[in-house]
Amino acid sequence: MTAATIARVTLRRLARDRTSLFFMIILPVVVIVVVGASVGGFSRFKVAVVNEDSGRLGAGIVSALRHSTAIDLHVFSTADAARTSVRRAETTLAVIIPRTTSADLQSGHPGKVVVLGDRTSSSFEGAFTAVSAAVSNQSARLQAAGFAAQQVGGTVDDHLGEADRAAASTAALQVTTSTIDTVRQVLPEGFSYSAPTMLVLFVFINALAAGAGIIETRQLRIYERMSAAPVRRRTIIAGETLAYLSISLLQSVLIVTIGATLFGVSWGDPIAAAALIMVWALVGTGAGVLSGTLFRTPEQASSIGPALGIGLGMLGGCMWPLEIVSPLMRTVGHITPQSWAVDAWTILLSRKGNLVDLAPQLGVLALFAAALISLATYRLGRRLT
């Protein structure tokens, strides 16, 4: 009962602090939007195109690029603008269709498609292959129309329609592509990635920063005054732990609700999700109370705490999927509880896992929580004596 009163007082103090409310409510939502909008589009190559050719053939090449499933096409009006987008890594490469392309092809000369990019950049070769495939498709169509023009007269333009009709009726070699699995091993892109990862990130960061509350209480000698009353040390510790658990749970519920209602995130099996939220809140609780006993001043807790939380979040896959980092960093990342929580959300959201599927991750997180809470309890107990 007394522990609950202590927890209530701590929570009331927090509710009056507008900065904490900003960090608990507004900031996570904004970060979910920004990260959700930015983490995506990894399954297609971003390609810039500039069509300087006013003829039908240039438009045909643009259309072929647009219809490629491997390409996310961005149209630019000048080669300079396209070159800038490549330089700033907004697109992987730029395709320039020169002004004379249609005229060259009509006059029986080969047309030219210029690809601008840095061959040493991360995805140039992949994007180049996708562009080549789209262009060679168009090239085959032009070759057929040109051949028909040679044989029966007329222009390339005149026979493009016939080439399309022939392509539809002629038996041709095909490529059939199929996906062998339907269940993802990584979190989906967009808000379904940013909402669970930001839940993991912010519950931990806010708990660390909220450690400032314990330091302030210590500095104001409130614990000493409490001890003057018939309140046992373990009741005070239980009260503080309860308060931090409530903060972590409250924030988790808030992010889950906002994620589901505003961003359409499906949080998976409710029982497994609730267990994961609970265990993660316990990890946050341990980290928060420990922060209140490790840092000397409230400023240290509220400034170093978030920096530490961001670092651990990066290591643990909250800022980018661990699948895109080196295998060594993926292993190192699993030193952090964040990576186990993100893994658990992946099983829950991508593989539609249940409580049993989550058992190993929940077990590891429970160990983290037990270790952090034990250490925090021990240190807070010593601070109270």
Added chain:
Amino acid sequence: MRTPVAVVIAGKDLRQRFRDRSALVLGFAAPLAIAALMSLAFRGTEQFHFTAGVVNNDHGQMASAFGQVITSKEVKSVMATRSYDTEASARAALKHRSVSAVFVVPSGFSQSAAGAHPESIRVLTSIDLQLAGQVADSIAQSFVTQVNADRLSVATAVTAGASSGRIAELAASASTLRPPLDIVSRPSGSHSLKVISYYAPGMGIFFLLFAIGFTARGYFVERRNGTLERMSAAARPGQIILGKSLAVLVYGSASLGTMALVTSLLFGADWGGPLLATAVGIPMVLSVVALTALVIVLARSERQAEGMASIVTFGLALMGGNFVFLSTAPPLLRKLALFTPNGWALRAYLDLATGPHRWSTIALPVVAMLSFALAVSAITAILLRRSEVSLS
């Protein structure tokens, strides 16, 4: 000669700052640690290359031609291949991610290629490895398109009116054709962006923004302790603000400068060289100075100062692109970044890291940051004049 009052105040603030562990952590240790983390995380991942499994159940002429294409020099730079005897073993390898895609050449492929019902090359992909799947599909498509082109040429000629009795002659003629479209690859004139060259300034600036919070908070702590009152006896409010701003300028420049030096030397980050990097860094620090002064003038208490500073810090970091690589973000977010000084600073460092190291590259960002600092300073000056009585 007497040291100006503002310089004395700045000296005192700096001494205090460098004694404070959290200022040292936020200004120096944290940005360096996080930049190092990012550099390590993305090391070796800056090249897109994958291995594809190949199951050749045909062994005919056409299958051999396909084998030559997927092991050609051009394809090797993006894809390596590994042979499997059975489709089941290749599927298992794909499932366990030993390979990122699988080509299956069906039995009878070569024989059926010229007939009315040609067999298809199959590409197997995984839902989590879509990019590799797309590239594998593109490579196979390029091959079949080349093979189909001659057949399509004959069919089109016949559709256009050529005699169907000339098919053999037409086929012979079509086989000599060259693809009418050439793809010419040219360098874009820029060098590719290293992850560290974006995130080193990104993290440096993000942690620099924290200076707004602890400087503003320090001001109110001094007011509470009576230090400010004692200072007011010897200095005007403007001099106090100037002194504190000077301290932020020195602290911020030292923080950003250390970050540039260490990440350039240890991780190969490209900040554009010392002169240009400084030319971008100083207006950024001046913007932080202006924002600090504004928060001090606007806030009425330590708590308010802390709250405002936090909102400004995280608001600017989120809008400006310090957290996420803005080049992959939607255009709207990229436009929003240009409303922030840090967004302009990051744009300048990005352009320096990928383009020529010229003054013209940074001219616009520097003007934008200075304009921001001037506008914020002007607002602060107006507010300060109004509240001068209460400060003194």
